[in-house]
Amino acid sequence: MTAASRIGTLATIGLLVMTAVWGSTFVLIKDVVGRMPVADFLAVRFIVAAVAMFALFHRHVARLGRKQLLRGIALGALYGVGQLLQTWGLSLISPSVSGFVTGMYVVFTPILTTVLLRERLPAAVWLAVGLATLGLALLSLNGFSVDTGVWLTLASALLYGLHIVALGRWSRADDAFGLSAVQMAVIALVCLLATAGHGGPTLPPDRNAWLAVLYMALIAGAGAMLMQTWAQAHLPATRAAIVMTTEPVFAAAFAVALGSDVLTWRMLLGGGLVLAAMYMVELMPRRGAAAERSAEAVHHEV
Template sequence: MTTRPRTFAATLGLLALTAVWGSTFVLIKDVVERMRVVDFLAVRFAIAALAMLVLFARPVWRLPRGQVGRALLLGVVYGIAQLLQTWGLKLIAPSVSGFVTGMYVVFTPILAWLLLRERIAGVVWLAVTMATAGLAVLSLRGVSVDPGVWLTLASAALYALHIVGLGRWSREQDAFGMSAVQVVAIAIICLLATAPRGPALPPDGSAWLAVLYMALVAGAGAMLVQTWAQAHLPPARAAIVMTTEPVFAAGFAVALGVDALSWRMLAGGALVLGAMYLVELAPRRSVALEAEALHHEV
């Protein structure tokens, strides 16, 4: 597969995982009303880690020592981000949490420039601005800057750091092993957060089904897709594609009858999708037009 098809496949992969993440909002809201947030996260990622180790024991064993260390570090960063985001969510409205978490789209190119000296094209900054505006239209009904906002903003910065680190260190041949090690690290962080009494199990069958879906599809599967996809995408582009999560969340909410279609959903979704078009489809069209012009000149 050539570079361009791989890039396109990576973009589709990120879109698929953000659709999965978007489908989980209703499930999470229902489950965390019946069990502690830290218990939910600990059980979810413990199951995901066990599944990954069973499926990918050989890739983990073959992973170079340096990559094991990097994957552990990335998993710790992601696990702390999950905890900060969830603790922040307890103090602020879910809509505000969604917007502030989505600010990783701003932090990612800044961190890529500061840490990697990666040049960020003007069209990417325009896309970042559009995506941020789209998130605001989708999510905000007024903001009060309280401790919950600061906790969530810290989680967004850590998510951005994870995206940048994954973009720097992920290699296609290491995707299985690195994904498994990251999920193990996340599970350890979340299990430590349940100390001293340890995690409580889901209270009933429907909660177990939700946790299993979150663990295997939205946890292990999503981490695998993200790790593979970011071997083929720059961090800033990956972050912008991933801002489609609240668009999918709104779509699922409407489809399931939880929410009504509104102008905010349409306008905010259009801005986010427009941002993705700028960084993913517009450059391809430009290259195609240049090639066509060159062909006509010849």
């Protein structure tokens, strides 16, 4: 295994850990936003995350060039608006439907890659996208009505897809810390501005809400953003998006493990399809590298 292949494998594992953390947050978010306004919850969550990241990585931010700083601002704005739309949508629909519609970034990402970057994607990637989408539907949907919450969540999925494509294009391994911190600060600002209509954010109402917010700020917020920014410096955008569709698989696994849900054939089949899609996009680069090595060996022999 080459050094690049090893780093790609580590990046994939990092994204899987990140999506496992994200998968654990759906029920927590649903509970907290039932007791405090959506924008207030997000503002507190991302302000805490931004303060933590700047305390750790302010020197890395200072080393960013003007271009990367502007890119971090643009990325943070995309993600911040996406978070607002997704969480508002989640307050209106069930967590399972929210999980499916949010996961539609797996469809938007290759479309945006093709349209914006003029990259031609292999047929196997589109097959993996189809498998992942079908798996998400089996995992998440049991009846589906297109209402305001669904449209808000679909808009957030489009923004997440754009964020994934742009991050894949702009992220560099050596500025992942600084770029992550800038993104987090802008996300916090976007969410804080959304609370301006009622005079600024209210704080979480009780100890349990604070614990949930801190977990989502430090682990599912700052830690996840840092991991995604580093990982996408080493993975194609569409490959990263398909790996991240394992989020509802982890969400279902947590629900079953904690006794809040029962294992069903839909979970098993849907999760299997999502994992098959991920395996497909993970296998393609290795096959390509193996083919290149074989071609080089034949060339040297000749």
